[in-house]
Amino acid sequence: MHTTTDLYTEVQQFYARHFHLLDAGRAAEWAETFTVDGWFWPRTLPEPVRGRAALTAGVRRTHERLAEAGEQHRHWHGMVDVRPRDDGDLDVRCYALIYVIPRGEAPRLHLSCVCTDRLTREDGGWKVAERCVTRDDLHPETVGAPR
Amino acid sequence: MHTTTDLYTEVQQFYARHFHLLDAGRAAEWAETFTVDGWFWPRTLPEPVRGRAALTAGVRRTHERLAEAGEQHRHWHGMVDVRPRDDGDLDVRCYALIYVIPRGEAPRLHLSCVCTDRLTREDGGWKVAERCVTRDDLHPETVGAPR
Amino acid sequence: MHTTTDLYTEVQQFYARHFHLLDAGRAAEWAETFTVDGWFWPRTLPEPVRGRAALTAGVRRTHERLAEAGEQHRHWHGMVDVRPRDDGDLDVRCYALIYVIPRGEAPRLHLSCVCTDRLTREDGGWKVAERCVTRDDLHPETVGAPR
Numbered sequence: 001m002h003t004t005t006d007l008y009t010e011v012q013q014f015y016a017r018h019f020h021l022l023d024a025g026r027a028a029e030w031a032e033t034f035t036v037d038g039w040f041w042p043r044t045l046p047e048p049v050r051g052r053a054a055l056t057a058g059v060r061r062t063h064e065r066l067a068e069a070g071e072q073h074r075h076w077h078g079m080v081d082v083r084p085r086d087d088g089d090l091d092v093r094c095y096a097l098i099y100v101i102p103r104g105e106a107p108r109l110h111l112s113c114v115c116t117d118r119l120t121r122e123d124g125g126w127k128v129a130e131r132c133v134t135r136d137d138l139h140p141e142t143v144g145a146p147r
Numbered sequence: 148m149h150t151t152t153d154l155y156t157e158v159q160q161f162y163a164r165h166f167h168l169l170d171a172g173r174a175a176e177w178a179e180t181f182t183v184d185g186w187f188w189p190r191t192l193p194e195p196v197r198g199r200a201a202l203t204a205g206v207r208r209t210h211e212r213l214a215e216a217g218e219q220h221r222h223w224h225g226m227v228d229v230r231p232r233d234d235g236d237l238d239v240r241c242y243a244l245i246y247v248i249p250r251g252e253a254p255r256l257h258l259s260c261v262c263t264d265r266l267t268r269e270d271g272g273w274k275v276a277e278r279c280v281t282r283d284d285l286h287p288e289t290v291g292a293p294r
Numbered sequence: 295m296h297t298t299t300d301l302y303t304e305v306q307q308f309y310a311r312h313f314h315l316l317d318a319g320r321a322a323e324w325a326e327t328f329t330v331d332g333w334f335w336p337r338t339l340p341e342p343v344r345g346r347a348a349l350t351a352g353v354r355r356t357h358e359r360l361a362e363a364g365e366q367h368r369h370w371h372g373m374v375d376v377r378p379r380d381d382g383d384l385d386v387r388c389y390a391l392i393y394v395i396p397r398g399e400a401p402r403l404h405l406s407c408v409c410t411d412r413l414t415r416e417d418g419g420w421k422v423a424e425r426c427v428t429r430d431d432l433h434p435e436t437v438g439a440p441r
Contacts, residue, residue, distance in 0.1 A: 008156040009302040016375040020387065024435045063436060072434035074389055074406055076372055078223055081163040093167065095221055097246075097254075099391075099406050101430040107391075107406040112221055112246050112254040136248040140219035141171045142210060155303040225370055228310040240314065242368055244393075244401075259368055259393050259401040283395040287366035288318045289357060 004084070011082050011092060011119065014126045019075040025063035031055040033127060035120060040131045043139065070103035077115065089129065090119040096133065112136040151231070158229050158239055158266065161273045166222040172210035178202040180274060182267060187278045190286065217250035224262065236276065237266040243280065259283040298378070305376050305386055305413065308420045313369040319357035325349040327421060329414060334425045337433065364397035371409065383423065384413040390427065406430040 014033075021030040031052035034040070040055060041048035049058055066073060080094040096113040118130040161180075168177040178199035181187070186195035187202060196205055213220060227241040243260040265277040308327075315324040325346040328334070334349060335342035343352055360367060374388040390407040412424040 004160070005153045005156045005303075006299045008160055009152075009299045012374070013298070013302055013376065016373045016388070019373055020375060066436045070434070070436075072406075072430045072436050074430065076389065076391075078225065078372065079163045079166055079221075080159070081167060082160065094163070095223065097223075099403075101406045101434065103434060104431055107403050107430065109246070109254050109256060109403060112219075112248050136219045136221065136254065137251055140217070140248065140250060142213045142217075142219050151307070152300045152303045155307055156299075225372065226310045226313055227306070228314060229307065241310070242370065256393075256401050256403060259366075259395045283366045283368065283401065284398055287364070287395065287397060289360045289364075289366050 004082070007084060007090065008080070008082050010126060011080060011090065014119070015077045015080070015094075018128075019077065022059065023072070023074055025059065025066070027056045027059035027063065028052075030059055035122065035127045035129045038128050038130065040128070040133075042133045042135075044135065072101040072103075073110075074099040074101065074107075085118075088121060090117075090126070092117040092119060114139075114141075151229070154231060154237065155227070155229050157273060158227060158237065161266070162224045162227070162241075165275075166224065169206060170219070170221055172206065172213070174203045174206035174210065175199075177206055182269065182274045182276045185275050185277065187275070187280075189280045189282075191282065219248040219250075220257075221246040221248065221254075232265075235268060237264075237273070239264040239266060261286075261288075298376070301378060301384065302374070302376050304420060305374060305384065308413070309371045309374070309388075312422075313371065316353065317367055317369060319353065319360070321350045321353035321357065322346075324353055329416065329421045329423045332422050332424070334422070334427075336427045336429075338429065366395040366397075367404075368393040368395065368401075379412075382415060384411075384420070386411040386413060408433075408435075 018030065018033045021033065034052060034055055037051060039048035039050040049055055076097045077094050080092060083091040085091055093116045096115045097109060098111040099107050100110045101107040113136060114134050116132045117128055119126045120129045165177065165180045168180065181199060181202055184198060186197040188195035196202055223244045224241050227239060230238040232238055240263045243262045244256060245258040246254050247257045248254040260283060261281050263279045264275055266273045267276045312324065312327045315327065328346060328349055331345060333342035333344040343349055370391045371388050374386060377385040379385055387410045390409045391403060392405040393401050394404045395401040407430060408428050410426045411422055413420045414423045
């Protein structure tokens with residue numbers, strides 16, 4: 001059993017490589033960082049994107065669009081809260097910022113989100129089994145009565 | 148005695164939950180992450196906000212204002228420098244960014260700050276005993292002769 | 295031999311102090327966080343800035359300019375990917391954001407970059423031996439055929 005310290009840095013390291021792959025448009029390699037039946041649910045979609053083929057296809061489409069537009073995306077995960085589960089998986093809740101950098105122009109903060117992941121250990125590393133992402137402009141926590 | 152590695156990740160994990168509570172408007176739970184007589188001094192105020200009742204009340208007021216305005220705040224702490232003290236407390240200096248996300252609009256970077264905390268161990272976790280926050284737009288380090 | 299957990303937090307801690315020194319304009323102390331013959335290559339320059347004297351001089355010039363303009367810079371390193379090398383050095387690839395905060399004005403995101411460092415152990419800590427920085431507005435990874 002790993003200590004919390006080990007788990008915490010493993011998650012940070014995992015997210016770094018995971019988003020380096022995504023932002024470089026390395027679609028198939030990025031999809032490999034999900035479990036075989038892993039899913040990603042941006043809550044603006046009616047249902048999750050399931051499985052590596054669908055995940056790869058989605059990134060390829062996005063990347064082609066960005067290449068045509070001359071834009072680079074950068075994903076930052078931060079304020080990472082890691083909670084080990086009894087089954088050995090990890091519940092992670094963190095903030096996510098997406099920056100858009102158009103060629104020859106200043107960078108622009110595009111979206112602020114909250115990401116909740118369930119990570120599972122596989123082959124000595126971590127994989128995303130389940131991911132939900134909510135957008136702060138659409139799903140703010142400040143709505144409703146203050147607690 | 149914990150190693151620096153443990154301390155460093157504990158501080159990162161602490162900040163994550165601490166600001167998840169704040170940004171969700173969970174005022175009383177957030178105030179519990181300070182010591183009983185803990186204080187928070189944004190240097191734009193003439194004196195610190197002292198004790199959990201005052202800290203809770205302050206967050207409630209802010210959260211009501213944000214709910215009415217339809218705005219979500221997100222606090223990011225980063226570039227965290229942790230220095231253990233001889234008495235077992237931690238001196239932490241880090242950068243802080245505050246994002247504002249108006250409902251239906253793009254996120255906006257509101258403030259860039261420097262935060263210095265004294266954290267103290269209590270009940271196996273960390274609590275904020277003292278916090279000073281300076282705003283980079285009002286208190287830049289670049290003023291005065293370069294060193 | 296240190297574990298990956300130790301290395302990862304050591305790099306994060308190193309970057310925090312390294313950029314606190316830079317953003318405070320403490321030019322000579324910042325240059326000491328490079329090896330004696332360490333170099334820093336922003337890819338907008340035809341060749342690297344080599345050695346502590348040149349690194350110090352460059353920061354002094356920048357800091358004087360910022361002091362005159364009444365601007366504070368803040369450097370954030372994040373999404374840090376640490377890969378230990380066989381020779382004990384570390385290959386690090388991370389994202390870097392540079393914020394500009396003009397006196398009395400809102401902060402502005404100035405640049406989004408990718409930083410690749412080779413860090414080497416010296417006197418029990420880490421030093422930058424080699425640094426390359428590319429700007430996402432000039433050197434996007436999305437150019438070329440999607441993979």
